[in-house]
Amino acid sequence: MPNLTNKVAIITGGAASIGRDISRELHRHGASVVIAARTAEKGEALVKELGERAVYVQTDITDDSQLERLIERTISEFGRLDILVNNACAYDDEGAQTTRETWLSTINVSAISAAILGQMARPHLAKSQGNIVNIGSVSGAFPHIGRWAYPVAKATLRHLSKSQAVEYAQDKIRVNLLVLGHIWSDPFEGLTGDNRAHADKVSASFNLLGRVANGEEVAKLAAFVASEDASYITGAEVPVDGGYSAMGPEQHMPLMPLLMEGSS
Numbered sequence: 176m177p178n179l180t181n182k183v184a185i186i187t188g189g190a191a192s193i194g195r196d197i198s199r200e201l202h203r204h205g206a207s208v209v210i211a212a213r214t215a216e217k218g219e220a221l222v223k224e225l226g227e228r229a230v231y232v233q234t235d236i237t238d239d240s241q242l243e244r245l246i247e248r249t250i251s252e253f254g255r256l257d258i259l260v261n262n263a264c265a266y267d268d269e270g271a272q273t274t275r276e277t278w279l280s281t282i283n284v285s286a287i288s289a290a291i292l293g294q295m296a297r298p299h300l301a302k303s304q305g306n307i308v309n310i311g312s313v314s315g316a317f318p319h320i321g322r323w324a325y326p327v328a329k330a331t332l333r334h335l336s337k338s339q340a341v342e343y344a345q346d347k348i349r350v351n352l353l354v355l356g357h358i359w360s361d362p363f364e365g366l367t368g369d370n371r372a373h374a375d376k377v378s379a380s381f382n383l384l385g386r387v388a389n390g391e392e393v394a395k396l397a398a399f400v401a402s403e404d405a406s407y408i409t410g411a412e413v414p415v416d417g418g419y420s421a422m423g424p425e426q427h428m429p430l431m432p433l434l435m436e437g438s439s
Contacts, residue, residue, distance in 0.1 A: 176204070177204045177398045177399050177401070177402035177404055178204065178205060178402060178403070178404075179201055179204040179205045179206035179258075179398065179401065179402055180204075180205035180206075181205070182201075182205065182206040182207070182257040182258055182305075182401075183206065183207045183208075183209070183249065183253040183254075183255050183256050183257050183258070184201045184206045184207070184208050184209065184256075184257065184258035184259070184260060184401065185208075185209045185211055185245065185246075185249055185256065185258070185259050185260065185292075185296070186198045186201070186208060186209070186210055186211065186260040186262055187211045187212075187234070187236055187260065187261055187262050187263035187288075187289075187292065188211070188212055188262045188263030188264065189208070189209075189210035189211055189212055189218075189221075189260070189262060190210050190212035190214060190217040190218040190220075190221050190231070191212065191214070191217050191361060192360040192361040192390065193262060193310070193355075193358060193360050193390045193393050193394070194210075194212070194260075194262040194263065195217075195221060195390070196389075196390035196391050196393065196394040197260055197262060197310075197390075197393065197394045197397045197398075198210050198221060198225070198229075199221075199225070199394065200391070200394035200395060200397065200398045201258070201260075201394075201397070201398055201401065202225050202228060202229060203398075204398050204402070206228070206257075206258065207228040207229070207230075207252075207253050208225070208228065208229050208230070209230050209231075209232060209245070209248070209249045209252070209253075210222065210229065210230065210231045210232070211232050211234040211236065211245050211263075212231070212233070212234065212263075213233065213234065213235055215231070215233050218231035218232075218233065219231055230248070230249075230252050230253075232244070232245050232248050232249075236263055236284065236288040236292065237280075237283050237284060237287075237288055239291060242288070242291060242292050242295055243295060245292075246292075246295050246296060246299070249299075250299065255299065255302070255303050256296055256299035256300060256303065256305060257300070257303045257305040257306075257401075258305055258306060258307075258308065258401045259292065259293060259296045259300065259305070259306075259307045259308070260307075260308045260309075260310065260397060260401070261288075261289035261292065261293070261307065261308070261309045261310060261332075262310040263284060263285075263288070264284060264285040264310070264325075264328070264329075265280060265281045265283075265284035265285055265325070265328070266281075266325055266362055267280065267281050267324065267325075268281065268322045268323060268324040268325045269323075269324075270320075270321040270322055270323050271323060273323050273324045277324055278324050278327075281324040281325060281327075281328045282324070282327065282328045282331055284328075285325070285328035285329065285331070285332055286328050286329075286331035286332045286335055289309060289332060289335060290335055290339075293307055293339055293343075293350075297343060297346065297348065300343075300346070300348045301343075301346035301347065301348060304346075304347040304348070305348060305349075306348060306349035306350065306351070306400075306401055306409075307336075307339060307343075307348065307349070307350040307351070308351055308352075308353060308397050308400050308401050309332055309335070309336045309339075309350070309351070309352045309353070310352075310353050310355065310393075310397075311329055311332050311333050311336070311352045311353060311354045311355065311412070312325075312326075312329040312354065312355050312356075313354055313355065313356050313414075313416050313419050313420055314326040314329045314330075315329030315330040315331075315332060315333040315354070316330070316333065316354070316420065317420075332352070333352060333354075333412070336350055336351070336352040336410075336412075337410055340409050340410035341410065344409065349405070349406075349408065349409035350409055350410065351400050351405070351408060351409060351410070351411045351412075351413060352411070352412045352413065353393065353396060353397060353400065353413050353415055354412050354413065354414045354415065354416060354420065355388075355393060355415050355416065356381075356382055356388065356414070356415065356416025356417050356419040356420075357374070357378040357381060357382065357387040357388065357416075357417070357419070358387060358388045358389075358390060358392075358393055358415075359371060359374060359387045359388065359389055359390060360390060363387060371387075374387050375387055378417075380426055381419055381422075381426075382416060382417030382418050382419045382422070383417055383418030383419075383421065383422065384417035384418060385417075386417070388415065388417060392415065393415050396413060396415055400413060
């Protein structure tokens, strides 16, 4: 089991959905958590739930001054920084019709802010020989009909993670990317009207496990990757996708029997 005792973590978008699960999991394993999110109500509620070793900092991650304040608050509160989880992202997307404004805001939230915050955190992570966990998506590797901005932003984050890993290795900072598949989260809940069974049914043909994952399943891997148990892992893309990325176009259906049906 990961041991994060005496570690300090910042989790962006850490007050809701998958980010909330990550905040809870890191805290459960002993870390002090700094929850960075825009919505004060959710952030304060989570801090109240977690109790000691939890702080909420209202943060718009596209504002560099607020990112600086986030780092400063973390150091003043806990004296160090060991783990940065870049979880926050934007889902705005109109496919091929996506406006310039949405293109820029989506990439800004999902990738550029992770780059800027990572660089701000770098001296503190170097001091603690800490690590960065970026939350990516299969969308960063595979195109989706009707969705352009989100996948391109996640592809940018994917390459950023490699660049950070290569650049920050000299400071003994590890950087890894979790590649998420279909996760029961705010977008899935909203799209299905909170119908988990329907989400599992739709997702079944897209992965080998036949269901969407729980946020806790992502959080458990994030805790492992952020811990000393993963001390020799950096620059990695760790799939949390139920086999989505392992499948080819044939998915679950064997080709040969289908071809043989035409001979009868």
